[in-house]
Amino acid sequence: MALSTPLASLARAADASTPASTQLIDQLGRVCDRHGLPDLATRLIDLEAWVRGELREFETELALVNRGPRAVQRAALHLIDLGGKHLRPMCVALASKVGSGFTAPARQLAVAVELIHSATLLHDDVVDLADTRRGQPAARALYGNATSIFAGDWLLVDALRRIRAAGVEGLLDRMLAIIEEMILAESLQLERRGRTIGGPGDLADYFRVVEGKTAALFRWAMLAGGKAGGVDADGCAALERYGLHVGVAFQAVDDRLDYEGDVAATGKDLFADLREGKLTYPVLIAIEREPALREVVAALCAEVEATGVVDPAGCAEVVAGLRRTGALEATRKLGEDRVESAIAALAPLPAGPARDALVTVAEATLLREA
Amino acid sequence: MALSTPLASLARAADASTPASTQLIDQLGRVCDRHGLPDLATRLIDLEAWVRGELREFETELALVNRGPRAVQRAALHLIDLGGKHLRPMCVALASKVGSGFTAPARQLAVAVELIHSATLLHDDVVDLADTRRGQPAARALYGNATSIFAGDWLLVDALRRIRAAGVEGLLDRMLAIIEEMILAESLQLERRGRTIGGPGDLADYFRVVEGKTAALFRWAMLAGGKAGGVDADGCAALERYGLHVGVAFQAVDDRLDYEGDVAATGKDLFADLREGKLTYPVLIAIEREPALREVVAALCAEVEATGVVDPAGCAEVVAGLRRTGALEATRKLGEDRVESAIAALAPLPAGPARDALVTVAEATLLREA
Numbered sequence A, B: 001m002a003l004s005t006p007l008a009s010l011a012r013a014a015d016a017s018t019p020a021s022t023q024l025i026d027q028l029g030r031v032c033d034r035h036g037l038p039d040l041a042t043r044l045i046d047l048e049a050w051v052r053g054e055l056r057e058f059e060t061e062l063a064l065v066n067r068g069p070r071a072v073q074r075a076a077l078h079l080i081d082l083g084g085k086h087l088r089p090m091c092v093a094l095a096s097k098v099g100s101g102f103t104a105p106a107r108q109l110a111v112a113v114e115l116i117h118s119a120t121l122l123h124d125d126v127v128d129l130a131d132t133r134r135g136q137p138a139a140r141a142l143y144g145n146a147t148s149i150f151a152g153d154w155l156l157v158d159a160l161r162r163i164r165a166a167g168v169e170g171l172l173d174r175m176l177a178i179i180e181e182m183i184l185a186e187s188l189q190l191e192r193r194g195r196t197i198g199g200p201g202d203l204a205d206y207f208r209v210v211e212g213k214t215a216a217l218f219r220w221a222m223l224a225g226g227k228a229g230g231v232d233a234d235g236c237a238a239l240e241r242y243g244l245h246v247g248v249a250f251q252a253v254d255d256r257l258d259y260e261g262d263v264a265a266t267g268k269d270l271f272a273d274l275r276e277g278k279l280t281y282p283v284l285i286a287i288e289r290e291p292a293l294r295e296v297v298a299a300l301c302a303e304v305e306a307t308g309v310v311d312p313a314g315c316a317e318v319v320a321g322l323r324r325t326g327a328l329e330a331t332r333k334l335g336e337d338r339v340e341s342a343i344a345a346l347a348p349l350p351a352g353p354a355r356d357a358l359v360t361v362a363e364a365t366l367l368r369e370a
Helices: A004-013 A020-035 A038-062 A071-081 A087-098 A105-126 A139-143 A146-164 A171-191 A200-227 A233-260 A283-287 A293-308 A312-324 A329-347 A353-365 B004-013 B020-035 B038-062 B071-081 B087-098 B105-125 B139-143 B144-165 B171-191 B202-228 B231-259 B281-289 B293-307 B312-324 B325-347 B353-365
Strands: none
Touching: A004 A139, A004 B004, A004 B281, A020 A038, A020 A087, A020 B202, A038 A087, A038 A105, A038 A353, A038 B353, A071 A105, A071 A139, A071 A146, A071 B171, A071 B281, A087 A105, A087 A233, A087 A353, A105 A146, A105 A171, A105 A200, A105 B325, A139 A146, A146 A171, A146 B105, A146 B171, A171 A200, A171 B071, A171 B144, A200 A233, A200 A283, A233 A329, A233 A353, A233 B144, A233 B312, A283 A312, A283 A329, A293 A312, A329 A353, B020 B038, B020 B087, B020 B105, B038 B087, B038 B105, B038 B139, B038 B353, B071 B144, B087 B105, B087 B202, B087 B231, B087 B353, B105 B144, B105 B171, B105 B202, B139 B171, B144 B171, B171 B353, B202 B231, B231 B281, B231 B325, B231 B353, B281 B293, B281 B312, B281 B325, B281 B353, B293 B312, B325 B353
């Protein structure tokens, strides 16, 4: 295919100085290639060229996070240094370019959103007793749970100080409100532990958790970039709606990957969410469409709880149920619908390369394989 | 004694509507009585009358903290509803009365400092795996560790929003810096787990931990009250110095109570700090004065680590060492010195009832029996 040449050469050019997000864009380009989406692949190449400078500036700034001698600082930096996709900072960068661009305050806001995201990962890993993160030992495995908790708190405080220093009207208040949303969603999810999946109201709870835990921070990233770039109130509201929908689409893709993705690529245990009693869209849809599956899932969870291992036969039965009811297709559809809504939300923004870039990012959300 | 009558009648008047801090003041009055300190007892009665209104306003405001349905909110409110001494809010109230008084913003700042303090207790109890707090089951025992962690985060965010809403210049930045100090002190303490007590630099570490974990929040409480009351920069600096010294004195009393207080009254396991590898002033001083005690303490800690129980003979040996070396007396002296420094720090402030009240509070710090 014609497109494989420039993408492959981009991949070869990737080295330590290549921003993580451009590596991701590059990887997505190869997925386009495989899926026969040459137009999107070309637009990803354009996007990569268009934000590479901003992402490098962001990563330079991120590398300057205070490397103190305390264990909480080392635990926090351990996670930061593992990289990550830097999607939320990319949202800040792109939203800022809808306006006057990725200025110094916008750069601080991009670092802040990555630090908040990292803080939630440090706390999540303690809550989920996770041993690995980004293919490496989790901070809690190296430094202990207590240090990981305080490391998350430390990053949170660092992020809030940066938002404060950026001095963009209203953003600190919004972040405090967003963090509260995230905590309440986290609480709702914790309260469900040990409860059978598939009761009435579960779908509503699913969206409350996803909007709070995942979409809220994307919303803030878009708002922060827009405000820092001087985008007007209507434009900022449009950017926030985009962030909400892209966030939900992102989670829908995650949910689908848990059941049909390559386990090694997702880096998660298959059925991890199910085992922790977390709501996951494909299973909720399958149970809605075939209520008898509820008992199968409940029995599987109870057995995992009692024995600590996943019964392969039970697993196969659930996966067969997901296929039979079209639940994975419905999850794919949820992602597609939200991407469509995200793109529609951009209508009030001026046409131009920034808006085009956001369309490309939304579409690329669905391509993720890991 | 003449004084027992009014104090006893105050005690009888104590009911659900009596602010927790005035109950504390009342209790301290009885201690004065027993120790033959009629002058301090009289001043405590005056103090109680002088701040009762402000403390009741604070408690009314605290009772309005959002009681949402989520587990994190219920866990946080469980701790708040257990009361506590409300010393930090009292610091805000007294400092505000050095200036123009306990206005609505000062009240919000008093609630904020109590919420931050409560957040640290929720996290500390998870870190220390504590089962009880204020004589009742700890939030983590009722709601689990994960919910307690997020409950602490939730209170932290609520506090920051209140400080923001109070709109007093510079206080949010200072609180973020103070929280970082608290986290780094917590980290230093965690890093010491499993290390033998009594090495070089331990005394310096002790003060870094105490100043960060305990004194920093007292400093902020004094600063916040002063600033809200319109006290000038020199006056605020004096109030902060007072907070620092009172905070250290407070911790010195705590340390002494662990070894000579009534176990039932302190509500802590005797030797709890020692078992967790925490630095504690009396033991550091005893080892400094009699280095052979270092091995006794190390052996005791190792045995507790291995068997889970404290050997009574080893305990008795350490306590005898503390007595022989005068370590408990030195700890009492540390508290007295810091109270003296706290009172000296007040010199730049105008003479008057507010300054007198702060002197009384500093002196009363040393009276605590629980």
